[in-house]
Amino acid sequence: MAKVLMKGNEALAEAAIRAGCRYFFGYPITPQNEISQYLAKRLPEVGGVFVQAESEIAAINMVYGAAGAGARVMTSSSGPGISLKQEGITYMAGAELPCVIVNIQRGGPGLGGIQPAQSDYFQAVKGGGHGDYRLLVLAPATVQEMVDLMEKAFDLADEYRNPVMILGDGILGQMMEPVEFSEEKETLRLEKPWATTGAKGRNPNIINSLFLDPAELEKHNHHLQQKYDRMRKEVLWENYQTNDAELILVGYGTSARIAKAVVDQARAQGIKAGLFRPISLFPFPKVALQEACKKSERVLTVEMSMGQLVEDIRYNLEFKVPVHLYGRVGGMVPAARAVLEEVKRLVNSGKEGKTHDNSF
Amino acid sequence: MLQEIILAGFGGQGVMSMGQLLAYAGLVEGKHVSWIPSYGPEMRGGTANCSVTISDEEVSSPIITEPDTLIVLNRPSLEKFEQDVKPGGRLLINSSLIDIEPKRQDLQVLKIPVTELGREILGNNRVSNMIILGAFVELTRAVSLESVIGALKKVLPEYRHNLIPLNHKALETGIELAKGREFLHFRSCG
Numbered sequence: 273m274a275k276v277l278m279k280g281n282e283a284l285a286e287a288a289i290r291a292g293c294r295y296f297f298g299y300p301i302t303p304q305n306e307i308s309q310y311l312a313k314r315l316p317e318v319g320g321v322f323v324q325a326e327s328e329i330a331a332i333n334m335v336y337g338a339a340g341a342g343a344r345v346m347t348s349s350s351g352p353g354i355s356l357k358q359e360g361i362t363y364m365a366g367a368e369l370p371c372v373i374v375n376i377q378r379g380g381p382g383l384g385g386i387q388p389a390q391s392d393y394f395q396a397v398k399g400g401g402h403g404d405y406r407l408l409v410l411a412p413a414t415v416q417e418m419v420d421l422m423e424k425a426f427d428l429a430d431e432y433r434n435p436v437m438i439l440g441d442g443i444l445g446q447m448m449e450p451v452e453f454s455e456e457k458e459t460l461r462l463e464k465p466w467a468t469t470g471a472k473g474r475n476p477n478i479i480n481s482l483f484l485d486p487a488e489l490e491k492h493n494h495h496l497q498q499k500y501d502r503m504r505k506e507v508l509w510e511n512y513q514t515n516d517a518e519l520i521l522v523g524y525g526t527s528a529r530i531a532k533a534v535v536d537q538a539r540a541q542g543i544k545a546g547l548f549r550p551i552s553l554f555p556f557p558k559v560a561l562q563e564a565c566k567k568s569e570r571v572l573t574v575e576m577s578m579g580q581l582v583e584d585i586r587y588n589l590e591f592k593v594p595v596h597l598y599g600r601v602g603g604m605v606p607a608a609r610a611v612l613e614e615v616k617r618l619v620n621s622g623k624e625g626k627t628h629d630n631s632f
Numbered sequence: 633m634l635q636e637i638i639l640a641g642f643g644g645q646g647v648m649s650m651g652q653l654l655a656y657a658g659l660v661e662g663k664h665v666s667w668i669p670s671y672g673p674e675m676r677g678g679t680a681n682c683s684v685t686i687s688d689e690e691v692s693s694p695i696i697t698e699p700d701t702l703i704v705l706n707r708p709s710l711e712k713f714e715q716d717v718k719p720g721g722r723l724l725i726n727s728s729l730i731d732i733e734p735k736r737q738d739l740q741v742l743k744i745p746v747t748e749l750g751r752e753i754l755g756n757n758r759v760s761n762m763i764i765l766g767a768f769v770e771l772t773r774a775v776s777l778e779s780v781i782g783a784l785k786k787v788l789p790e791y792r793h794n795l796i797p798l799n800h801k802a803l804e805t806g807i808e809l810a811k812g813r814e815f816l817h818f819r820s821c822g
Contacts, residue, residue, distance in 0.1 A: 446669055529695070530693045
């Protein structure tokens with residue numbers, strides 16, 4: 273298929289259809305409205321169902337229902353709406369229901385603003401709702417990658433019987449880039465013998481997250497933790513110019529695009545910089561990060577938050593390398609020039625033997 | 633080659649579609665492109681802008697903080713973005729609606745009264761964006777006229793294809809103006 277120019281939000285929506293998604297339940301919020309706009313038109317064309325629910329809470333519970341019946345189902349929102357959905361998300365994690373949730377992040381906290389941000393990182397990778405649970409979290413950085421990760425997201429959701437989150441931001445959702453779709457494959461989808469499809473001729477399936485016996489609930493938690501351990505093999509990442517890098521920039525999504533430009537600009541000035549880009553944020557590519565940072569003297573995270581990813585980078589590097597933060601928030605986007613200045617400052621302070629107040 | 637362009641004006645002047653056309657024209661030529669809109673509580677008469685990158689290489693960062701070219705259709709856009717243009721960069725001004733002089737002395741400036749020209753020559757000031765886009769194409773050769781026409785066919789819905797000849801004419805008007813006025817209206821780099 274030839275390349276077409278598409279908005280990230282629209283490309284995500286089309287990719288979901290091609291991944292076999294036939295159900296979407298959502299509630300409007302900027303900057304992700306093009307997803308529902310697109311699916312409202314497209315889903316009926318392919319025999320699917322689109323519902324604009326009366327609220328985010330209603331929408332996520334419709335997702336629970338469709339997922340329980342074994343359907344490929346998706347919802348999307350942004351910060352405040354994702355917060356409203358947390359109850360439903362933890363219920364789905366507890367009941368082990370597969371679905372895809374898209375968060376096109378905007379500035380927070382509270383109602384915040386509508387411009388791009390990455391300040392929902394903790395909420396996405398640490399669980400978000402109550403109880404011990406995890407989502408698989410995938411963070412695309414281009415419109416093409418938004419498409420490529422969508423099919424993967426549905427496959428992972430089915431394989432692990434777990435909600436998968438696609439974590440984007442306002443820029444990725446709104447920007448247009450060329451994309452190429454592969455033809456919709458009639459792939460063998462996983463059987464879902466656990467789904468509530470009508471109990472004729474078999475014992476009823478029960479989908480629930482309620483375990484009143486603490487011993488049973490502990491057992492269920494252990495089972496979930498084993499599943500999260502098994503997910504570790506699903507790590508995805510990108511290395512850019514990391515082989516000889518003395519300073520490694522780390523970022524995901526839009527911030528990683530900016531950091532990549534900074535690496536090129538730094539290299540042009542003789543600074544050996546590189547970029548490590550986690551694509552899966554949970555599971556986190558810990559081994560790959562450590563490998564990429566083996567020769568580096570310092571690490572700088574570039575993020576649209578006041579420092580969330582930076583904590584995981586320090587943790588995953590086991591506090592062996594100084595990790596600094598360059599963060600912009602509230603809908604402000606890091607400028608490559610400003611990040612380059614920070615890179616130069618860090619490299620120079622390293623030469624003078626100074627440590628930076630912002631590192632650990 | 634890497635071209636970073638910011639296009640700005642009032643909502644309704646066709647700034648967003650001008651940027652999309654440019655990006656699509658780049659795509660038609662097999663280049664790497666990106667288009668980022670300003671988005672928000674905006675409306676007709678409010679301000680709108682978009683960033684377009686056209687590159688032979690993969691676009692690392694699609695976010696433009698120092699454009700090579702700034703195209704402005706109204707005065708607030710000039711005031712907002714003039715300072716960001718790369719030293720020695722290009723500035724295309726809609727002089728029908730911008731009655732102030734740019735402050736920078738190092739830019740190559742082309743002023744065209746596109747709103748008036750659209751109305752007077754083509755009888756439709758809604759194609760004034762295409763006039764200034766034509767001038768941009770002539771001055772930078774970032775994409776060819778043929779690619780822009782090809783892009784029009786993709787961007788416009790079928791029932792609007794009757795407008796392609798008018799848009800074509802507007803683009804050519806801009807190209808001719810840029811040819812004829814280049815030396816008159818471009819200040820040398822100071």
